[in-house]
Amino acid sequence: MNLLLIGAQGSGKGTQASVLVKRLGIQHLSSGDLFRSAIDQGTPTGLAVKDFIDRGELVPDALTIQLVVDQLKLPEFQPGVILDGFPRTRDQARALDKALAELGRGIDRAIYLHVPREQLMDRLMGRYVCVAHQHVYNLKSNPPQVAGVCDLDGSELVQRSDDKPEKIERRLQIFFEQTIQVVHYYRAQHKVIEIDGNQPIASVSTELLRGLGVAAEGAA
Numbered sequence: 001m002n003l004l005l006i007g008a009q010g011s012g013k014g015t016q017a018s019v020l021v022k023r024l025g026i027q028h029l030s031s032g033d034l035f036r037s038a039i040d041q042g043t044p045t046g047l048a049v050k051d052f053i054d055r056g057e058l059v060p061d062a063l064t065i066q067l068v069v070d071q072l073k074l075p076e077f078q079p080g081v082i083l084d085g086f087p088r089t090r091d092q093a094r095a096l097d098k099a100l101a102e103l104g105r106g107i108d109r110a111i112y113l114h115v116p117r118e119q120l121m122d123r124l125m126g127r128y129v130c131v132a133h134q135h136v137y138n139l140k141s142n143p144p145q146v147a148g149v150c151d152l153d154g155s156e157l158v159q160r161s162d163d164k165p166e167k168i169e170r171r172l173q174i175f176f177e178q179t180i181q182v183v184h185y186y187r188a189q190h191k192v193i194e195i196d197g198n199q200p201i202a203s204v205s206t207e208l209l210r211g212l213g214v215a216a217e218g219a220a
C-alpha cells in the first residue's frame, strides 16, 4: 500500500505517521529523511542533492523524484510506503505518478489531515522550547508549570525563530495555496481520504485507520 500523508505544519501529521507505521507495517519516508539518507549514502544523486542544499537552493523536482524512485526500489519499501512532505505541488504529483507507473506502482490513497488555518496558527504560535535542551511546550495544550520556565531543567522558554508569527503565516500560506493542489489532484482520482485533524489524537487515528479499511486494534 503506497500512501501519501498531507497536512500543514501543526496538523499532527508526524504523530499519525507513527501510528500508520505501527499498524500497517510499512515504512515512513519524509522528504527530509529522503535527502539526508541520499547524502549519507553518497550516491551520485545524493551528491547532486548535497550541491543544491549547500548552495541554499531548492532541490529540483526531477532529482527529488529520482530519489523517491531509488528508495522505493529498496527491499524495505516493497510492502509500501507512507510519503510525507512530497509531492508539494501539482506538477510534482503528476511527475511522481508517472515515475511510479514506470515501477508498476502508484499512490493508493492520499490522506489529508485537515485542520483549519486559524487553528493551526493557534497551535504553532503557542510553541515554546527551553534554551537548555529544546524541550517542547505549548502554551495551550502543554503549558509549563511555571510560566516561561522549563519543568525539567528550569531553563528559560523561548520561541524558535521559525515559530515567529510571520514565518508561520508564510508557511501556512504556501500550504493552503500550493500543497492543497495536491489534495485536489488526487481527489480527481478519487484517492483522497480527508480526516478532521481538529479532534483528539486517538480519534484522528481511529478515523484514519477506518478510512483505510484497517481495524484500529487487533491484527492487521
Ligand SMILES: [Zn+2]
Pocket (backbone or CB within 6 Å): 130, 131, 132, 133, 134, 135, 150, 151, 152, 153, 154, 155
Ligand atoms: Zn528543558
